[in-house]
Structure formats: C-alpha cells, structure tokens
Amino acid sequence: MKRSRQKYAVALGLVLAVCGSAVAEEKTTQLGEVVVTATRDEVPIEQVGSSITVVTAKEIEQQQKRTVADALRMVPGLDLVRTGSFGGTTAVFMRGAKSEHTLVLIDGIEMNDPSSSGGGYNFSNLTTDNIERIEILRGPQSTLYGSHAIGGVINIITKRGDGKLKGFLSAEGGSFATARENAGINGGTNLLQYSLSVSRLDTGGVSAAAERYGNTERDGYQNTAVAGRLGITPTSNSEIDLTLRYDRSRTSVDNGGGAGKDDPNHIMKSDELFFRSQGWLSLFNGMWDQKLGGIVQ
Structure with a gap:
C-alpha cells in the first residue's frame, strides 16, 4: 500500500514539475510592447518613465484614419489646428508648447522645416500609408533630441515587409x-x-x-x-x-x-x-x- 502511494506521489510530482516548467517557459517567452523613442534604444514601454503613447497600424486601420493628423487627434495631450479644409496648414501643439517645439521624425529623419518660421512641421499632406506605428513622447526631450523637442517628440516608423508576398x-x-x-x-x-x-x-x-x-x-x-x-x-x-x-x-x-x-x-x-x-x-x-x-x- 505504501509503495503504491509512493508511486502516485512520484507521478504527481513529475506532472506538476512538467506543468510548472511549461508555465515558466511560457512566461519567459511573452514580451511586452517595446518603444525606441524614449531612450533612442529598444526599451519595454512599462520601464519608460516618460509619458508615451503608441498608435499602431491596426488602430489606424480600425478607425479608418487616412492622415497622420487624424490619427494624432485621439492622443491625449495633443492639440491639432488646421486652417480651412483638406490641405490647409496643420500644426500640432503638445502640452501647451509651440508647434515648432514638437520634433517630428520619420524613420529617424527629422522632418521639421528649417525654412519655415520657427521650424515647425506641417502635417497637412502626410498620409498614413505604409506606417507601422507612431510613438508620441510627451514632455521636454531636449537632452536627447535638441531644442526642437521642448514639447515632445512624434516618431513615425514605417512598415518593414515580412512573410509571403x-x-x-x-x-x-x-x-x-x-x-x-x-x-x-x-x-x-x-x-x-x-x-x-x-x-x-x-x-x-x-x-x-x-x-x-x-x-x-x-x-x-x-x-x-x-x-x-x-x-x-x-x-x-x-x-x-x-x-x-x-x-x-x-x-x-x-x-x-x-x-x-x-x-x-x-x-x-x-x-x-x-x-x-x-x-x-x-x-x-x-x-x-x-x-x-x-x-x-
């Protein structure tokens, strides 16, 4: 009788060990959302101390946003102003700062117009075509990005192809x-x-x-x-x-x-x-x- 109980105990222990290792392995393979704008390197978003919002391609498609300006309207802390209808000058104001104090990047390229007064970026014609995600980093970021980032940074990352055609x-x-x-x-x-x-x-x-x-x-x-x-x-x-x-x-x-x-x-x-x-x-x-x-x- 004791031997049969020992066998059952050993079998139960092996089952629990296997299940525990499977759960542990599953936990180690789960990765959270990663952002690059906050530190200019890949960091899990939960480890970022700054206020940051990510707008994904899936969200853009679900909400049928055809311009980046429309996609940014749903982000807290941003105020968008457009003169007139389609094609009118469109400026983004972040946390009360001037529009030229928001740095705009596309795949790391600075898009702020040096020829305009103040050097702001006009969002009037920028569409959401081929955009994978938009990272919006609010608050002063001049240490990493310079004087254009007093209000914050809008980093637009385009899609990178993978899989079958x-x-x-x-x-x-x-x-x-x-x-x-x-x-x-x-x-x-x-x-x-x-x-x-x-x-x-x-x-x-x-x-x-x-x-x-x-x-x-x-x-x-x-x-x-x-x-x-x-x-x-x-x-x-x-x-x-x-x-x-x-x-x-x-x-x-x-x-x-x-x-x-x-x-x-x-x-x-x-x-x-x-x-x-x-x-x-x-x-x-x-x-x-x-x-x-x-x-x-």
Whole structure:
C-alpha cells in the first residue's frame, strides 16, 4: 500500500514539475510592447518613465484614419489646428508648447522645416500609408533630441515587409466628389524585406469663403502619396535599409472670408520627397556597432 502511494506521489510530482516548467517557459517567452523613442534604444514601454503613447497600424486601420493628423487627434495631450479644409496648414501643439517645439521624425529623419518660421512641421499632406506605428513622447526631450523637442517628440516608423508576398487594392467614394484609391505590396525573406504603398485622394471640397457672401467656388484638393521601404540582410550581423516617401498635393485656396474672396486661380502646391539609406554592421559579438547613412530631403 505504501509503495503504491509512493508511486502516485512520484507521478504527481513529475506532472506538476512538467506543468510548472511549461508555465515558466511560457512566461519567459511573452514580451511586452517595446518603444525606441524614449531612450533612442529598444526599451519595454512599462520601464519608460516618460509619458508615451503608441498608435499602431491596426488602430489606424480600425478607425479608418487616412492622415497622420487624424490619427494624432485621439492622443491625449495633443492639440491639432488646421486652417480651412483638406490641405490647409496643420500644426500640432503638445502640452501647451509651440508647434515648432514638437520634433517630428520619420524613420529617424527629422522632418521639421528649417525654412519655415520657427521650424515647425506641417502635417497637412502626410498620409498614413505604409506606417507601422507612431510613438508620441510627451514632455521636454531636449537632452536627447535638441531644442526642437521642448514639447515632445512624434516618431513615425514605417512598415518593414515580412512573410509571403501580400497585396491589397481598395477604392472609396463619398460626398463632395470625394474619391480615394490605395494599393500596395508587402513581403520578405531572410535576405530581402520590402513594402510599398501608393494612394491617391481627390475631393471637390467646399468653399472656405462664406457662401452667404456669394462665394460658391469649391476649394478642391488632390494628394498623391508613395511610400516604400526596402531592407537587405546579407548576413546576420549586417543590414542595408532604404526608405522613400513622396507626397504631392494641390489645394485650392480662397483669399479670405468676405464677399468676392473666391479665387479659382489661387492654387497652393506642395511636393515633399525624402530618401534615407543606412548600412549597419556589428562586429566582435555585438561589442562594436557601426552605422553609416545618408539622407536626401
């Protein structure tokens, strides 16, 4: 009788040991969300002392956000101001600071316009095409990012292709002669990773000048966006990363809000292009990392 009890006890102990090790193994493989903006290195978000919010591609798609400005409107601590309708100058104010005190990055490239007064960034034409996530870091970050980051940092990270080749194609239409088309591909292997997105938005718009004063000419808007990223990984300790983004927009602008302020010939044009190439090489078991890159903007 005692031997049978001992056998049962041993068997029960083995079962508990196996289950415990399986649970322990499962816990060790679970990884939390990681951010890079707070410390300029990969850190679990729960270990970040600063106030940070992450907007993912899944959230952007679920809420049907077509511009980055619309995606940022749901983030606490941000105030977005746009002059007029589509294509109007759009500024972000973070925690009461000026718009030029918010640093905007796309894949590490500083997007703030040095030619504008104050050096702020205009979000009017930036679409959500090919964007994987947006990290919004609130509060002074001048130590890491310089004087443009007094209010905070908005870091936009584009998609990196993986898995089998996937493609998508969509078309939308609505009021005021509005139409949007979008297409793209995404995929990758251990050697090559790629993602590409192309979109076009056209809208007849409405008159920004008051119609009660006889202003009936609609202020149309057109936007074409191309966004792509290519990664090449020849070895486990080296990588080449190429990023391209092009936005072309045309916006009809009125001369004011009073009588006779319609101007069908006043067109605001914008062409934005940036290209980044970067090579990375790690030597001596990760003790020496080397990066070399170039930017065209």
